[in-house]
Amino acid sequence: MSLITCSKGHQNPEGSRFCTLCGEPLPEHNAFAGGINTGLVEGTRLRDRYMIKYQLGQGGFGRTYLAEDTGRFNELIVLKELMPTGQGTYALQKAEELFQREAAILHKLRHPQIPKFWELFRDRKGLFLVQDYIEGKTYQDLLNNRLDNGQSFSEVEIIELLQQLLPVLSYLHKQGVIHRDISPDNVIRKEQDGLPILIDFGGVKQTAIDVATQLAAEKYGGSGTRLGKSGYAPDEQLRLGSVAPHSDLYALGVTAIVLMTGKPPQELFDAHTMSWVWNRQLNLSSDFNKILQRMLAQRPSERFQSAEEILQQLPAVSTVPETRVQPHLTQRQITSSNNNFIPPSPAPINTSGQGHLLDNSVEVPDEIVGWNWGAFLLPGFWCLTNRVWIGLLSWLDLSVVTLGIPTITISILLGLKGNEWAWKSRKWKSVKAFKRHQRFWAIAAFILWALFLIIIIGVILFAIAIAGFGM
Known part of the structure; x- marks a missing residue:
């Protein structure tokens, strides 16, 4: 006896209409081909644009494939082959009418946590829906x-x-x-x-x-x-x-x-x-x-x-x-x-992003507590990606009136507390991701300050050379 597999991999007896484990409608005869659809094989090209890589799943609405969009730098996309459980041309016409209505709604959705819908098209007597692939x-x-x-x-x-x-x-x-x-x-x-x-x-x-x-x-x-x-x-x-x-x-x-x-x-x-x-x-x-x-x-x-x-x-x-x-x-x-x-x-x-700077109830991992060179050397820039907005105060003291004391104070403060404040202020994927981000800022700060010092030394040496020629 052959088995029918739903899109989640659950196997069901032949003739089943719904998955016995998850309740998903199971595939029946393909309305577009007039028989059992064995699916599209690797390398199949649809609309002279979408190249099938392999099948991702199968459900009551049809099959889902991973494909490359050759019209967008071979970007990976998801192709859904839509197969209404009816027979003949009339079923396809009805399906296309309703799918077009549904597609118009999906196309309006714009949210980073919803795969973007691209288009609905017909090819090989089938109806296909194109969406972003989420890894x-x-x-x-x-x-x-x-x-x-x-x-x-x-x-x-x-x-x-x-x-x-x-x-x-x-x-x-x-x-x-x-x-x-x-x-x-x-x-x-x-x-x-x-x-x-x-x-x-x-x-x-x-x-x-x-x-x-x-x-x-x-x-x-x-x-x-x-x-x-x-x-x-x-x-x-x-x-x-x-x-x-x-x-x-x-x-x-x-x-x-x-x-x-x-x-x-x-x-x-x-x-x-x-x-x-x-x-x-x-x-x-x-x-x-x-x-x-x-x-x-x-x-x-x-x-x-x-x-x-x-x-x-x-x-x-x-x-x-x-x-x-x-x-x-x-x-x-x-x-x-x-x-x-x-x-x-x-x-x-993961307790990151759960409180304000002075909220002591938020637990900060011991491995990230310590001095932050990126925050100390580049407080006005570091604060932007770490969302520790107190660092913006360093931009308010660019004159010689106060001898840079407020800026130095902010730099030292962020050097001491920057790691803890950044952990509380922003959601981080993991401690590893947090440390990698701070390491980037430290490296960038040392490179920028080294370049700045080289330029200053170069200007001084150039001025000395010019003065020597003048004498």
């Missing part, structure tokens, strides 16, 4: 890696994730767009800067489903399939197709508890009492517990109605105690050392 791992992959080591995400990390994702949802909702498919699989931690990126907008998949719905209704009558990932989407979205900002916030809440417990939603929900039981697995701070309870409320009216509401109530990371969660042990760890295994320590907490 990084999904949070589901990151969670799986941690579970292999007996770990999961901490409360502090999840609060930071929400602080980074909620503004993105706020932007979307103000544009009248509902994501509709938030889950750990659809959030990527960008390799470059560590920011979470929202991918795989449900609107595209919903459009594919709408085509099948319209065709079925016109031919047979009846209602269509509703979009939503089982366990993540709220009940009203799965049953009625009703979505609103609080639908995304509900799915984000489920994502949070899955990342902290390391368990799928089905194991955190009691189907008999129709209530969440995740708090049996976690011991969270009181404030964050209340926020999650409200995000996951069964009645839509009891949930947060906007992302801004949650952002206003999120506790400060520095006030959150260590999360206690039932450890996740691998089979190898369970059977080793006569069951005396001690779970590994959680990953270090």
